[in-house]
Amino acid sequence: MTDLNRRRLLAGGAIIGTGGLLAACTGNTPKENAGGAVDAARGDNAKAGKHVTIGFSAPQADHGWVAAISKNAAAEAKQYSDVTFQPVEATNDVTKQISSIQTLIDKKVDALVVLPFDGKALTAVARKAMDAGIPVVNLDRVFDTPLGYRTWIGGDNYGMGQSAGEYVGKRLKDAGVAKPVIGEVAGIDNLALTQDRSRGFKEALAKYGYRVSIRQSAQFTVESGQQVMSNILQARPKLDAVWNHDDDQGVGVLAAVTQAHRSEFFMVGGAGSANAMRLIKADKSVLKCTVTYPPTMAASAVSLARLIAQGRGMSDLTEREVPAYMVLASATVTKDNVDRYLPLGFES
CATH class of the missing domain: 3.40.50.2300 (Response regulator)
Structure with a gap:
């Protein structure tokens, strides 16, 4: 990740886990903001919207962090009654991952969350999804071009x-x-x-x-x-x-x-x-x-894919659209604050 992209939006620290910013309890009643404009786009992101199907693809869980990525994504999807989660078989074979993503494109899922084994190699199939009108949330390992994703979220x-x-x-x-x-x-x-x-x-x-x-x-x-x-x-x-x-x-x-x-x-x-x-x-x-370097980013990626597919923004932001880049802050964990972060840890 380049320094330019790293600094575009350091928003990840606020959305670690399955709640936080993505499910903030902002009232649904329109109100005026400081500039006098009516803020009707905000709302409770956890409230059910239109039903969407989210496809998910990630590498094989041969590493504790990667295993936690898939677990976090699946667990987050279960939190929403308006989401059908469609994961494909995890693989470190680039050709197989491309093929499985193509299958999701053919099924016309509403959104895709993809942690590519190789970002460069999977850029073309990600662009195919985007060209087909399927928004892609690119998780961590970045594609070669922003044309391959609607939103990128990853570690710093x-x-x-x-x-x-x-x-x-x-x-x-x-x-x-x-x-x-x-x-x-x-x-x-x-x-x-x-x-x-x-x-x-x-x-x-x-x-x-x-x-x-x-x-x-x-x-x-x-x-x-x-x-x-x-x-x-x-x-x-x-x-x-x-x-x-x-x-x-x-x-x-x-x-x-x-x-x-x-x-x-x-x-x-x-x-x-x-x-x-x-x-x-x-x-x-x-x-x-x-x-x-939190694997909870996968949970946030599913939440973002849901909002994008439903045409919603993030309830604690004024903007009507989910941001294009999110870089998760890297927390320093010591014995003084370890109890706060231990529930988010993955097993090595």
């Missing part, structure tokens, strides 16, 4: 790195550490999301006069996290802080730390898994914080 990768860097920088500065040794366990390096996360981390640390001392990339898996962290621990006999980009691979990262009997540093996780939050709450490991 740069913001994740920024939040992690702010936490690490402030904690070390408050402790009076002058030249800290800071490690970074990144994700897949050729992905733009990994590059954005690393850039946010680097730039936030720079505010405190710090920099990353050792950085290695993993593959978003437990096995790769364990191997990479083992390498870092062997290379650096002393660390002050570590940021791991992903809580799923963090299971392996923490296993390596335990095996090496190291505890002189603190660690920040990424994405906001429930197991990571439980460790933070217990406060008995090096993991002291995680920065969120």
Whole structure:
């Protein structure tokens, strides 16, 4: 996600979960706003409207975060009596995902929610849906062109790195550490999301006069996290802080730390898994914080698709249309606020 798109609308923090902004209880009675115009478009978004069918497609649940995406979408759809939810088989095969989306287009669903396995590869079929009059809510992995979606909603990768860097920088500065040794366990390096996360981390640390001392990339898996962290621990006999980009691979990262009997540093996780939050709450490991990349975005995507298909806007906004871009804020979760975020965590 580019910085330009990231800053177009930082509205996601207000719609995390199944309620919030999308179902705000704004009265249905027309009223005058500050400018004197009658506001008749707002209303209670949770109130039933015309019945709509929402198609859903996502990759195979081979990762805790992706599994939570599908669960959140299905759970949200069940909240509405005016929605028929039509998911297709989850797959990491691009050709199969394209074919399944084409099936939904042929069925003339009222809206589509799509988390593409590969945004570039699925752009053409998304455009076919849009050209057929079916609005597409593009979830997280962005299509190549805005012509492929009516609305994009996703996480803030740069913001994740920024939040992690702010936490690490402030904690070390408050402790009076002058030249800290800071490690970074990144994700897949050729992905733009990994590059954005690393850039946010680097730039936030720079505010405190710090920099990353050792950085290695993993593959978003437990096995790769364990191997990479083992390498870092062997290379650096002393660390002050570590940021791991992903809580799923963090299971392996923490296993390596335990095996090496190291505890002189603190660690920040990424994405906001429930197991990571439980460790933070217990406060008995090096993991002291995680920065969120909420899979609840899938629930919000279904809610947005419903409103778009019904021709409604968001009840707490003056505008009559659902926004075109929504970037979810990355929250910093510590033992002080973990109880607030734990119900939204996914299982790694």
